[in-house]
Amino acid sequence: MIVILKTGTSPEDVERAERLLPTAHSVPGGRHVLVCEQSGNDDLVARAEALDCVERVITGTGPLRLSSRGYQATKTAVDAGGVTIGGREFVVAAGPCAVETAEQLDDVATAVALSGARMLRGGAYKPRSSPYSFQGLGVAGLELLAAQRERTGLPVVTEVLDPGDVEVVAEHADMLQIGTRNMQNFTLLREAGRSRLPVLLKRGMAATVEEWLLAAEYILKEGNDQVVLCERGIRTYETATRFTLDLSAVLAVRQLSHLPVIVDPSHGSGRNHMVQPLTLAAAAVGADGVLIDVHTDAATALCDGAQALSGAEFDGLMAALTPVLSAVDRPLGPRLHTLEQV
Numbered sequence: 632m633i634v635i636l637k638t639g640t641s642p643e644d645v646e647r648a649e650r651l652l653p654t655a656h657s658v659p660g661g662r663h664v665l666v667c668e669q670s671g672n673d674d675l676v677a678r679a680e681a682l683d684c685v686e687r688v689i690t691g692t693g694p695l696r697l698s699s700r701g702y703q704a705t706k707t708a709v710d711a712g713g714v715t716i717g718g719r720e721f722v723v724a725a726g727p728c729a730v731e732t733a734e735q736l737d738d739v740a741t742a743v744a745l746s747g748a749r750m751l752r753g754g755a756y757k758p759r760s761s762p763y764s765f766q767g768l769g770v771a772g773l774e775l776l777a778a779q780r781e782r783t784g785l786p787v788v789t790e791v792l793d794p795g796d797v798e799v800v801a802e803h804a805d806m807l808q809i810g811t812r813n814m815q816n817f818t819l820l821r822e823a824g825r826s827r828l829p830v831l832l833k834r835g836m837a838a839t840v841e842e843w844l845l846a847a848e849y850i851l852k853e854g855n856d857q858v859v860l861c862e863r864g865i866r867t868y869e870t871a872t873r874f875t876l877d878l879s880a881v882l883a884v885r886q887l888s889h890l891p892v893i894v895d896p897s898h899g900s901g902r903n904h905m906v907q908p909l910t911l912a913a914a915a916v917g918a919d920g921v922l923i924d925v926h927t928d929a930a931t932a933l934c935d936g937a938q939a940l941s942g943a944e945f946d947g948l949m950a951a952l953t954p955v956l957s958a959v960d961r962p963l964g965p966r967l968h969t970l971e972q973v
């Protein structure tokens with residue numbers, strides 16, 4: 632049950648409502664919302680409705696609360712460093728899987744910015760299956776990303792692995808990414824929920840859509856309503872691709888939730904030649920954007936080279952995207968970069 636309080640409800644009245652409605656938790660951040668555990672108790676609904684400070688009570692949203700369409704019918708628009716995700720514009724974020732060196736990031740950022748990407752991606756903290764693989768540059772990588780934001784004008788999205796790093800990542804980036812392997816790291820979700828930055832929440836590789844939305848609830852419940860979901864492929868028995876990109880999940884999320892959803896066809900397929908066609912499919916199915924791995928020298932990439940597009944391939948993808956987006960009536964948005972065209 633979600634209890635929406637009238638705007639301007641005093642803290643004393645919020646406290647009173649919390650006392651009268653056992654199991655009620657108020658959502659921080661001035662949202663005037665109480666979330667109560669599901670009880671199926673009509674009396675509780677009646678009790679809430681009788682309170683003067685209550686605007687409306689929402690029941691029957693299933694396990695979902697703040698992420699549900701019942702709570703909010705209109706789609707959420709998320710502001711990621713000045714780029715709106717979830718509006719009419721289709722947002723392309725691109726960059727290397729991992730930040731490796733200043734020169735590498737400089738090359739990739741230049742390439743993606745000039746081709747029309749509107750956000751720069753790149754991991755400074757890498758969640759690798761093997762502890763012997765490149766783990767990322769950490770704070771030095773964050774500093775390189777922040778420098779590229781200054782140089783290119785593109786907002787930065789980057790992964791945070793550890794709840795203790797949320798603050799330092801937030802100091803350098805415009806959007807926090809929570810990766811597939813951490814989708815149910817509840818401590819991290821809560822900490823990201825307390826951050827002022829928007830959060831890109833990737834789907835766990837073995838998570839159902841409902842589990843994914845419940846993970847988003849952890850962030851929303853802390854008062855951060857700026858959450859974007861990212862479908863990035865799930866584990867199936869298929870070995871022809873790295874993961875199975877579940878584009879139907881975009882439609883499932885759309886029906887259940889007001890949160891924007893983007894697609895990562897790079898991790899979703901793991902195959903360079905599939906990235907462009909899957910991007911076009913993501914646009915056609917109604918995703919709000921894509922997250923693309925680009926590397927200007929994929930053969931030497933320290934992470935996920937097999938799925939990275941070259942600068943020229945990314946440029947081709949952007950050109951191919953234009954007619955698909957106009958068919959679904961979604962603009963790409965104005966170029967944001969401040970680089971000199973060469």
Ligand code: PEP
Pocket residue numbers: 728754758790809810811812833863895898
């Ligand atoms: C990434 O985007 O760099 C990444 C590690 O993705 P995922 O969490 O989807 O594997």
Ligand code: MN
Pocket residue numbers: 728898934935
């Ligand atoms: Mn990767």
